Amino acid sequence: MSSFTDAARHIPGGVNSPVRAFRAVGGEPIFIERAGGALIHDEHGRSYIDYVGSWGPMILGHAHPEVIRTVQERAALGLSFGAPTRIETQLARKIGELMPSIELVRMVSSGTEATMSAIRLARGYTGRDKIVKFAGCYHGHSDSLLVKAGSGALTFGVPTSPGVPKELAAQTLTLAYNDAAEVKQVFDAVGGQIACIIVEPVAGNMNCVPPAPGFLETLRSVCDQHGSVLIFDEVMTGFRVALGGAQALYGIKPDLTTLGKIVGGGMPVGAFGGRRDIMEQIAPLGPVYQAGTLSGNPVAMAAGLKTLELIGEPDFHTRLAQTTTQLVEGLAEAARDAGVAFSTNHVCGMFGLFFTERAPRSFTEVMASDADRFRRFFHAMLREGVYLAPSAFEAGFVSIAHTQEHIAETVRAAQAALQCMNTA
Ligand SMILES: Cc1ncc(COP(=O)(O)O)c(C=O)c1O
Numbered sequence: 001m002s003s004f005t006d007a008a009r010h011i012p013g014g015v016n017s018p019v020r021a022f023r024a025v026g027g028e029p030i031f032i033e034r035a036g037g038a039l040i041h042d043e044h045g046r047s048y049i050d051y052v053g054s055w056g057p058m059i060l061g062h063a064h065p066e067v068i069r070t071v072q073e074r075a076a077l078g079l080s081f082g083a084p085t086r087i088e089t090q091l092a093r094k095i096g097e098l099m100p101s102i103e104l105v106r107m108v109s110s111g112t113e114a115t116m117s118a119i120r121l122a123r124g125y126t127g128r129d130k131i132v133k134f135a136g137c138y139h140g141h142s143d144s145l146l147v148k149a150g151s152g153a154l155t156f157g158v159p160t161s162p163g164v165p166k167e168l169a170a171q172t173l174t175l176a177y178n179d180a181a182e183v184k185q186v187f188d189a190v191g192g193q194i195a196c197i198i199v200e201p202v203a204g205n206m207n208c209v210p211p212a213p214g215f216l217e218t219l220r221s222v223c224d225q226h227g228s229v230l231i232f233d234e235v236m237t238g239f240r241v242a243l244g245g246a247q248a249l250y251g252i253k254p255d256l257t258t259l260g261k262i263v264g265g266g267m268p269v270g271a272f273g274g275r276r277d278i279m280e281q282i283a284p285l286g287p288v289y290q291a292g293t294l295s296g297n298p299v300a301m302a303a304g305l306k307t308l309e310l311i312g313e314p315d316f317h318t319r320l321a322q323t324t325t326q327l328v329e330g331l332a333e334a335a336r337d338a339g340v341a342f343s344t345n346h347v348c349g350m351f352g353l354f355f356t357e358r359a360p361r362s363f364t365e366v367m368a369s370d371a372d373r374f375r376r377f378f379h380a381m382l383r384e385g386v387y388l389a390p391s392a393f394e395a396g397f398v399s400i401a402h403t404q405e406h407i408a409e410t411v412r413a414a415q416a417a418l419q420c421m422n423t424a
């Protein structure tokens with residue numbers, strides 16, 4: 001019996017998060033035994049160059065020796081106390097240094113909790129119920145945000161999940177990513193009822209779509225005009241597209257920021273923070289309730305803090321961006337040589353691959369790319385020893401452990417994969 005068959009007897013669909021099942025690409029997921037640097041190794045001893053990186057956190061590469069040692073040392077002191085520890089303050093201070101828009105920050109245990117709490121806070125602060133999100137953006141699986149969502153919700157064809165009360169879903173207005181005119185129209189009509197806009201400042205859950213020039217600026221200005229809270233969901237982009245996140249890269253200051261993934265260095269951590277006057281509405285200072293038994297867990301804080309220290313090395317993000325550029329340029333050349341319509345988007349350490357002539361700038365354009373081709377490419381790459389996200393609607397991630405040799409090997413794999421797709 002395969003590990004997957006065994007898992008499926010005990011776990012719905014054999015996985016603890018739907019994007020891990022190979023539903024969109026077919027076949028059975030590989031089961032991972034261990035990982036190190038840019039490589040993951042499956043149970044059968046096969047190795048793959050990994051561009052999933054645990055869906056974003058592993059920016060240093062897997063099992064970075066200093067992170068592992070820090071976690072081991074911290075774990076030896078006790079796993080959880082449910083009382084304050086100084087390392088929570090250290091991580092909070094570090095986050096504020098890297099993202100100066102964050103004056104106060106609260107730790108949670110996942111990106112979902114971070115965005116759910118930020119939405120509640122924005123509603124509590126403004127006394128308004130409506131929120132604005134963008135189709136194809138994914139902000140975790142809390143009820144208000146599972147409306148026209150991206151990632152697995154999109155991949156599995158249920159972008160608006162059953163189980164979300166209609167009355168609640170009706171409070172979520174879903175607009176088109178990168179359509180500034182539509183945002184202005186909606187705010188002109190009902191701006192006074194809108195608590196917040198939540199946005200992925202670089203979309204990474206409908207594959208990878210960077211913001212169009214002026215789009216984020218428009219979000220900032222309508223929020224200012226109408227007294228709504230601007231939330232940058234930087235769970236994916238935070239510390240990845242620049243040390244200071246997308247807000248540093250594009251020079252826009254959100255009111256609140258949500259974090260996850262890298263902030264925990266591979267341990268379960270999320271965080272939300274921002275303007276002091278808004279954050280002071282959170283309990284115990286204010287009336288908006290939010291809590292967590294394992295929030296600020298010391299072992300997780302240690303992993304996050306060590307990771308943020310290590311990525312602060314000079315040139316870290318320049319090197320990361322160079323590697324990503326080499327990767328997407330190499331893949332594009334391989335596709336050109338094979339005569340396959342192909343395009344890419346990339347922002348520093350994240351990228352998107354599309355089987356379409358022109359790189360998509362909107363959700364509609366992403367949906368027009370050739371998903372069947374992606375499916376075949378995915379499996380051909382897997383056979384060649386390269387692990388991509390098993391969906392055409394996910395961004396890819398490069399780590400600092402990806403070397404020139406890994407990139408060259410990936411491009412060679414793509415040449416072979418595209419060749420066999422053309423003859424298939
Ligand atoms: C932009 C964004 N926000 C929120 C989330 C939710 O985070 P988590 O899976 O840790 O709950 C994710 C990914 O899952 C994400 O990519």
Ligand SMILES: NCC(=O)CCC(=O)O
Binds near residue numbers: 019151152204395
């Ligand atoms: N882009 C997709 C995610 O980041 C989510 C991972 C998961 O839900 O397991």
